[in-house]
Amino acid sequence: MPMVSKVNLARKFGLFRESWKPKIVGELNGSYVKVAKLKGEFVWHHHKKEDELFLVTKGRLTIRLRGRPDIHLRRGEFVIIPKGVEHKPVAEEEVQLVLMEPKTTVNTGNVRNVRTTQAEWI
Amino acid sequence: MPMVSKVNLARKFGLFRESWKPKIVGELNGSYVKVAKLKGEFVWHHHKKEDELFLVTKGRLTIRLRGRPDIHLRRGEFVIIPKGVEHKPVAEEEVQLVLMEPKTTVNTGNVRNVRTTQAEWI
Numbered sequence: 072m073p074m075v076s077k078v079n080l081a082r083k084f085g086l087f088r089e090s091w092k093p094k095i096v097g098e099l100n101g102s103y104v105k106v107a108k109l110k111g112e113f114v115w116h117h118h119k120k121e122d123e124l125f126l127v128t129k130g131r132l133t134i135r136l137r138g139r140p141d142i143h144l145r146r147g148e149f150v151i152i153p154k155g156v157e158h159k160p161v162a163e164e165e166v167q168l169v170l171m172e173p174k175t176t177v178n179t180g181n182v183r184n185v186r187t188t189q190a191e192w193i
Numbered sequence: 194m195p196m197v198s199k200v201n202l203a204r205k206f207g208l209f210r211e212s213w214k215p216k217i218v219g220e221l222n223g224s225y226v227k228v229a230k231l232k233g234e235f236v237w238h239h240h241k242k243e244d245e246l247f248l249v250t251k252g253r254l255t256i257r258l259r260g261r262p263d264i265h266l267r268r269g270e271f272v273i274i275p276k277g278v279e280h281k282p283v284a285e286e287e288v289q290l291v292l293m294e295p296k297t298t299v300n301t302g303n304v305r306n307v308r309t310t311q312a313e314w315i
Contacts, residue, residue: 073275080269099244099273122221147202151221153195
């Protein structure tokens with residue numbers, strides 16, 4: 072039988088410090104659940120085929136969008152960025168968040184640069 | 194361009210009172226994000242093809258499993274129930290939670306009874 076075990080988000084956030092390095096904490100239906108810490112500005116990018124969910128659990132996150140108002144998220148708020156929509160996360164202070172996205176998703180989407188990273192399980 | 198708007202979970206939970214009637218609050222990659230209030234015991238069931246995520250945002254939820262220990266979830270904890278795994282949610286006091294599951298998922302899985310319901314957007 073497949074393993075079934077609970078995940079405590081606070082405990083997972085306690086296992087790492089670095090920003091912009093999402094960690095995998097669960098998988099379902101071909102997608103990963105990830106946790107990440109963000110601080111500073113990320114790169115403008117989009118995901119060609121994947122919708123992406125950002126759920127903030129600590130701090131405040133701004134998601135900039137081309138040609139429309141910024142999205143401001145606090146703890147307990149989420150947004151889904153549909154595939155193809157260019158976006159740029161910005162965190163003035165450290166943000167902790169949960170991500171949901173297909174396993175195929177690259178963090179920097181259509182861009183490859185120093186921020187491009189492959190998520191690992193924690 | 195597709196709409197992009199944030200969802201405040203507390204506000205969504207304030208829009209309904211009934212237990213065991215999940216509401217859709219987002220969609221991505223063929224899955225829905227739902228919110229639900231639970232109180233009491235649900236039915237034993239499984240989902241033939243769908244993995245299901247339960248993330249507790251308020252209260253305490255027990256998920257009973259056949260032949261293995263119960264899972265106890267508090268706020269900030271989640272579990273993913275893989276397809277085919279029989280489970281029974283139990284909430285002694287009211288629980289608020291976020292669900293992630295494919296659009297095809299029926300709340301009572303392989304069982305059809307008075308608790309079977311079709312989720313609606315709120």
